[in-house]
Amino acid sequence: MSQRSLTIALFVSLAVNLFAIGAVVGGLVIGVRMSEGRMNAMRPGPPPIFSAASALPEARQDAYRQALRGETREVGRSLMRAGEARRAAWGDLAADPYDPAAVRRALASAQAIEAQARSRLESRIVDFAADLSLEERQALAEALSRPPVRRGEGRGDGEGRRDSYRSSR
Template structure:
């Protein structure tokens, strides 16, 4: 092989290696960004109940947060148990012999656990609302009853009010 052919082969090899390294680095960067975006969609921020407190005066916001935190540990345990029950139910899909009735029963049990946890939180919100003035209750009701039309920004939800739109029209 001549010197010229070796030089050409060296440059071709160098170009292919640079292309391969660039493809790998580009794939890692795109993968990392996709992963961050996916996490943003999965865990959008605080729960809607937590966000609803923003419509209340500062003192009431703290009281509302304390009220929700009161049962947080119990609610978390129930939701974790429900998640485990759901995972177990889905794993039964691969069992032989397959028993669809058992899978449905176990999924229903997981749903019941989730509903129990949700009932605790919703009951706590209703109890707290009973201590508010009519105007504060109306603002809280507006925040809780509006559809979830929030956009994502850097892993944090921005409420409509933060974007200059009122949460609810004032009562006449």
Template structure:
């Protein structure tokens, strides 16, 4: 493998690990508070807020093994990146495990939010919808294709 290809691969993989770590942080509600569905739960009435947070805690508790596997996969990826010779296949596999864990947790959290919303008042659902719209508003709109 040429030095340039190795360096480019290393940079790309470090970027991917950072993206995965950032995604994991978002999933557990540590980044961008106030702009996620989880943070929107903080704006609910006290009783609903407590039920909402309890439901999300249950998901995390039930998913502990998946969360730990994702963290371990990221550690393995970081270790692989620090090796003198990069094992690209092992790195790809570790990153795939981390991504799978992240998607699994996000899916479980979103499903629990759906279940909560299904039994919520229209006012509570509006708070959740507002959080989604704020999240979309913080992102750049897609580039318009001009012929």
């Protein structure tokens, strides 16, 4: 082979290797970014019950949050009890002898605790709404009816769907 052919082969090999390395690095970077985006999209934002305060006039927002704050402590304790009951029920799957009916009863108990806690919180919102004007109740109802916003959707700052919803109205 001539010197010129070796030089051309060297540059072609260098170009192919750089392309391959760039493709691998680019693929890794894109994969990591997509993975992070999926993880953020899977984490829900605040539940509509708590974010609904922003639909109310500023003077009512604090009162709404205060009304919920009193219930959220007890609801939080109830949800922790429900989680403990659920974990105990799942632990009973490994019991010998295995009693499927007992596991179902324990799971039903955990579900009942959760339902009772949610009912208390929702009842508190209904009581709070009794003092609101029709327009304020309508705004609160609309905010509570929206699905939760997931982080990472839309503009990437967690406010995408909410802002696009507002701008489309």
